[in-house]
Amino acid sequence: MRLDQHPILSFDRGKPITFTFDGKPVNANEGESIAAALHAAGYKTLSHSLKLGRPRGFFCAIGKCSSCMMQVNGIPNVKTCMVLAEEGMDVRTQHGWGELKNKPSSRTYPRREMPLLETDVAVVGAGPAGLSAAIYASKFGAKVLVFEENTKVGGQLIKQTHMFFGSRDHHAGVRGIDIGDKLISQLGDNVEIMTETPVVGYYAPGELAVIRDHRLHRVRAKKIIVATGASENMLALPNNDLPGVYGAGAVQTLMNVYGVLPGKRMLMVGAGNIGVIVAYQALQAGVDVAAVVEALPVIGAYQVHASKLRRCGVPILTRHTIQTTWGDGQVEGATIVRLDDNWRQIPGTEQDIACDTICLSVGLKPTVEIFFQAGCSMAKIPELGGDIPIRNEFMETSVEGLYVAGDASSIEEASSAMLEGRLAGLDAVEKLKGSSDELQELKNHVKESLDELRAGPFGEKIRQGEKKLQEEASRL
Amino acid sequence: MSSYLNQGYLDIEDITVPTEERFAKGAVAVIECVQNIPCNPCTDACPRKAITIEGSINNIPNIDFDLCNGCGICVAQCPGLAIFLIDKTFGEETATIGMPYEFLPLPEKGEEVTLLDRAGNECGRGRVTNVRNTKAMDRTPVVFLEVDKDAAMRVRFFRRDSK
Ligand SMILES: Cc1cc2nc3c(=O)[nH]c(=O)nc-3n(C[C@H](O)[C@H](O)[C@H](O)COP(=O)(O)OP(=O)(O)OC[C@H]3O[C@@H](n4cnc5c(N)ncnc54)[C@H](O)[C@@H]3O)c2cc1C
Ligand code: SF4
Ligand code: SF4
Numbered sequence: 149m150r151l152d153q154h155p156i157l158s159f160d161r162g163k164p165i166t167f168t169f170d171g172k173p174v175n176a177n178e179g180e181s182i183a184a185a186l187h188a189a190g191y192k193t194l195s196h197s198l199k200l201g202r203p204r205g206f207f208c209a210i211g212k213c214s215s216c217m218m219q220v221n222g223i224p225n226v227k228t229c230m231v232l233a234e235e236g237m238d239v240r241t242q243h244g245w246g247e248l249k250n251k252p253s254s255r256t257y258p259r260r261e262m263p264l265l266e267t268d269v270a271v272v273g274a275g276p277a278g279l280s281a282a283i284y285a286s287k288f289g290a291k292v293l294v295f296e297e298n299t300k301v302g303g304q305l306i307k308q309t310h311m312f313f314g315s316r317d318h319h320a321g322v323r324g325i326d327i328g329d330k331l332i333s334q335l336g337d338n339v340e341i342m343t344e345t346p347v348v349g350y351y352a353p354g355e356l357a358v359i360r361d362h363r364l365h366r367v368r369a370k371k372i373i374v375a376t377g378a379s380e381n382m383l384a385l386p387n388n389d390l391p392g393v394y395g396a397g398a399v400q401t402l403m404n405v406y407g408v409l410p411g412k413r414m415l416m417v418g419a420g421n422i423g424v425i426v427a428y429q430a431l432q433a434g435v436d437v438a439a440v441v442e443a444l445p446v447i448g449a450y451q452v453h454a455s456k457l458r459r460c461g462v463p464i465l466t467r468h469t470i471q472t473t474w475g476d477g478q479v480e481g482a483t484i485v486r487l488d489d490n491w492r493q494i495p496g497t498e499q500d501i502a503c504d505t506i507c508l509s510v511g512l513k514p515t516v517e518i519f520f521q522a523g524c525s526m527a528k529i530p531e532l533g534g535d536i537p538i539r540n541e542f543m544e545t546s547v548e549g550l551y552v553a554g555d556a557s558s559i560e561e562a563s564s565a566m567l568e569g570r571l572a573g574l575d576a577v578e579k580l581k582g583s584s585d586e587l588q589e590l591k592n593h594v595k596e597s598l599d600e601l602r603a604g605p606f607g608e609k610i611r612q613g614e615k616k617l618q619e620e621a622s623r624l
Numbered sequence: 625m626s627s628y629l630n631q632g633y634l635d636i637e638d639i640t641v642p643t644e645e646r647f648a649k650g651a652v653a654v655i656e657c658v659q660n661i662p663c664n665p666c667t668d669a670c671p672r673k674a675i676t677i678e679g680s681i682n683n684i685p686n687i688d689f690d691l692c693n694g695c696g697i698c699v700a701q702c703p704g705l706a707i708f709l710i711d712k713t714f715g716e717e718t719a720t721i722g723m724p725y726e727f728l729p730l731p732e733k734g735e736e737v738t739l740l741d742r743a744g745n746e747c748g749r750g751r752v753t754n755v756r757n758t759k760a761m762d763r764t765p766v767v768f769l770e771v772d773k774d775a776a777m778r779v780r781f782f783r784r785d786s787k
């Protein structure tokens with residue numbers, strides 16, 4: 149189901165196209181991902197699990213979980229949430245591992261013919277952190293290449309219809325969707341952004357492998373800033389793999405990027421800011437939100453976010469959790485249950501909720517594969533989201549010249565992601581092109597702003613995490 | 625523990641309410657934002673500088689009800705949708721409440737609607753007196769509802785009949 153109107157967004161739908169799904173024609177619009185177009189046409193099952201053949205739908209919608217893999221034009225294991233639908237495409241449900249028809253021989257890509265891209269600074273990820281890094285590195289003269297896996301630039305900002313918090317200096321009061329455009333307009337001439345270009349590996353120091361136009365490219369960069377963001381956590385519960393159980397970010401992507409309704413009635417799990425904001429955005433799109441359940445005794449979201457949802461009549465049930473979800477081939481409902489003070493389910497308090505969508509908003513985890521591959525010293529810091537690379541105050545990891553910024557360095561928010569990106573960009577360019585008073589002043593200013601942002605009670609967790617991180621760093 | 629932490633909405637005791645004397649002078653903004661969060665667009669929004677946040681951006685906003693002239697600019701600028709414009713001088717028995725409303729379709733002037741309180745519970749009927757929606761408000765229209773005077777600090781949302 150496609151939305152024809154939305155209070156915040158206008159969807160300029162692309163040219164109508166038709167592709168086939170298991171031989172059946174599907175109407176879509178240019179610019180829609182295959183997974184979004186299939187969802188709009190009512191197809192939620194995209195694949196089947198390898199061992200038990202259980203139906204699978206998408207979960208993250210940002211290329212991070214692989215549950216949407218299908219066979220497209222004969223090629224198996226295509227992440228259909230990241231590939232745009234095209235006229236005449238042959239899309240098929242994949243059974244098993246998938247098989248390549250024309251197996252490439254080792255001679256298909258001889259190494260000497262692998263195209264080489266050279267730059268001063270390579271940025272991985274064009275979210276608020278990556279874009280800010282690019283702006284500031286280029287401002288002081290570095291040539292910057294930004295690699296972005298998605299078809300669109302802006303990271304998580306492209307689906308955030310709400311006005312942002314923070315201070316005016318960091319675009320507070322501006323809608324997330326408009327912040328991305330503001331950042332893009334600040335990019336210098338010496339920045340090039342390559343979309344649909346995932347970075348797939350870190351090799352020799354200063355070398356990355358990227359895929360562009362179906363070809364492997366080598367990237368050689370003097371400094372590398374990785375701002376790959378985060379992925380959503382799953383929740384262990386019976387039938388959590390049923391199509392219709394989605395991450396909150398995926399629901400946002402469907403509604404706010406593609407204008408496709410995730411379902412008719414939703415249960416939200418998790419009352420942090422993201423859960424509460426996405427529940428509100430679902431109402432705006434016309435989805436009925438049955439309730440928000442939260443295992444903690446308190447609501448984690450800001451009071452103002454919770455209040456705007458409550459006055460619409462949506463209950464937020466603290467000390468409640470989802471016990472199971474059920475349905476024939478896709479979600480038809482969920483059972484929720486109350487928890488006692490020791491987090492045990494209280495028998496007899498089960499309640500069935502009819503819904504076709506279950507939205508999980510139970511935390512994010514930094515996307516850090518590149519740092520592991522590069523051999524960075526890592527630390528497990530729950531306050532910052534889990535495994536993260538140990539870094540210094542200017543975001544440089546233990547591998548010289550390799551930086552981290554944004555959600556990949558700690559799960560926080562866009563304002564801090566932008567500040568961290570600036571810091572990394574400034575430090576990288578300082579080392580490449582030399583320092584100046586202006587640069588030093590900016591660096592100090594950015595650091596102060598970061599500290600100020602984290603000064604309040606909601607910054608407590610981050611401050612603790614940062615402390616632990618510094619302890620880890622001093623042990624290196 | 626403050627009750628808003630598990631119920632999600634504020635009780636009237638949590639909110640700084642203008643005096644009846646101030647209410648009698650005309651429209652005034654009421655800010656329902658009581659937590660230390662890193663946010664401050666309201667302070668820039670007010671042309672009369674009636675809203676201030678002392679020191680850290682994490683402090684809560686204060687409003688000087690005597691400086692506020694009820695222009696309503698701040699209502700559409702607050703990312704928390706937490707500011708309401710109350711005018712207890714609207715009628716003999718009635719007041720108006722201006723509230724941010726980011727939903728479609730927008731109600732029509734004169735339309736009767738079901739009133740909702742902070743918890744989303746129904747609390748009577750009211751009438752739409754105005755819908756402000758300028759370009760500067762950037763897609764956060766403000767809907768004004770006429771309600772019984774004694775409901776002015778209770779009603780915070782509404783539901784349209786035709787759905
Ligand atoms: C519902 C919701 C509400 C939010 N509300 C607020 C708010 O009010 N205020 C606020 O400040 N913050 C808010 N945030 C948080 C904010 O959106 C994130 O913290 C911020 O987007 C993080 O920025 P980032 O650049 O680190 O990561 P992202 O925005 O996630 O960007 C990472 C980018 O990297 C790309 N990428 C990943 N891996 C690769 C690879 N291997 N190769 C190439 N590209 C890759 C991704 O495609 C993506 O574009 C909210 C988040 C959500 C989900
Ligand atoms: S109503 Fe007008 S004068 Fe009053 S606080 Fe808001 S912006 Fe300022
Ligand atoms: S802008 Fe709104 S949410 Fe932000 S501090 Fe001011 S009143 Fe609170």
Ligand code: FES
Nearest residue numbers: 209211213214229
């Ligand atoms: S990778 Fe496509 S849904 Fe997660």
